[in-house]
Amino acid sequence: MSKKPQKRLTPKQRERRQFLRSIALTVGVGGIALMGMVPVLGKWVQRLRPPGALKEEKFLAACIKCGQCVQVCPVEAIKLADLTDGLGVGVPHIDPRDQACDFSCDGLQCVLACPTGALIHEISFESEVDMGVARTVNLKQCLAVNGQGFKGLARGADFDGKLRYAEIDRWNPIKLADHPYDLELCDLCVRQCPIEINIAKCAAEDAQQKEGKVDLVAVRQKNECAPKHAIELQNINGVMTPVILDGCVGCGVCEMVCPVEPAVIVMDSSESRANSEGMRTL
């Protein structure tokens, strides 16, 4: 009988090999899963999280990656991240330049949908949201700073993003591409800011009540009216400049509507104005 090049293994040797192989499998699978920490710890991406999101580390831990927040958002602002986000796979985020959170759901539906408290249930109104803070960049390009007006579609005819214009349709957001503007001085970021719109609405109601016309204020809920302004055009040395104020919640509508390419205002999710009781700031 000729000798085989391969040695025959005894059952004990075979068992030992299988054991080692299984250790390797365990370490391998565990290791691959741990690689998901690299994009998170390396902060490869800074994501704008949905309203009510906890501080990033807590948010990633608490999120069960089910996408119920995605399903309830009327403007489809919320997207789930891919495996390129590592541990953040399946975790919701908002890319405000494509579609900002415009609060057209009225009741923070994503917060209500969240089954694990990754989006905290303690908040109910837009001014209590704390996703981040708007930041102006490259102000030299800003139309207002240059004293220019704006006429036409803010983001062009092909833009899919939606916004609710209460004066057109109180309940349904419409496409930005279906709503042309004609402004003498561009103030889109201030004009469309949901916080500013909320403040203006409350002020109008207050004025009407004073005149005794309506009794709307009586049914107003606590915190319904934003206490602080979020953005305004300030005259700085004779130049009208968008300035971000303490009431900014980071919803990203200003970034979405900014007609300049790239946008003059961007969201910064690493900063916070601590508007909410949320743990984003803790």
Added chain:
Amino acid sequence: MSTVFESIRVLLGGTPKRVAKKDLPEEVRELHAHKFADKERVEKIHIELAEKHANPPTEKRRLKRWAVLIAVNLLFVVSYHLDIQLLEGALTASRFAGFHMADLNSALQVMLAFKHVVINLVIGTVTVFILWWLLGGRTFCSWVCPYHLVAEWAEMLHLKLIDKGWAKDIQFDRRSRTWLWLVFVILAVVTGYTVYETISPTGILSRALIYGPGVALIWVSLLLLFEIFFSRRAWCRYACPIGLTYGIVGATSPFTVHYKLPNCFHEGECRKVCLVPHVLDTVLKGKAKALEVDIGADCTRCLRCVDACPTGALTFKYKGLSS
């Protein structure tokens, strides 16, 4: 009770305990001794089997199970895209007609990583626990998990390639699944992240179906390729912590596959199709400890063995409903 512990021990990776011949009950020994006396019957079974192998019949129960699995996953997709709102979310967590449901392993990962549990998650977890206890625990795997379905298709290919000698079936120690379950529990507690969810093919596939595909599917494809060429059903057999979690839930479930020794002629057809053949250790000649045996916790209740058995020795039963 001891059978439940034994069943969990095997689930965790232990080798099924065997009983010495002299310790078997009298009636079982009797049966083992006389089993092949009826030569004519055995001959007939072999002819039937040869026919079955030449012309494999459609596995009706398997097709029904696939239909259920696809229907459940499609319900998620349809609920979202047609805005029916019947089953919102994904397999990791959802609302069925408004009621919270949470996958037990995902909920466990979140609880351990977040270290804080909101009431909705408790409701969802308890609901799903009761649901799968009633339905058999790992029934989740074979009747709902989308990875199980693609892995079954990969397995069909794998078996064809094995016949041609183009693939092999590397076996691992089944305890590796228990180790991985522990590894992911510890990682969730220590790192504060739901580490397992990163690679969970169940979660990835469920979200891909509902919210659209992504590069995460590459990971799932790699798993399938590994199973096709190197190791039959490796993920479900040796790695998936979800399977272990549901296995523990199903250990005391009233829904089990049921073995009847008097009908068994030890042809071994059931073990050939089984994802977890160690649960069928009892069907080996001389191994059954009683005339009737409930199949253990690791069984996914896929019912392929029920279809495969040529002599009707394997059935399924619901304790308290059928005899």
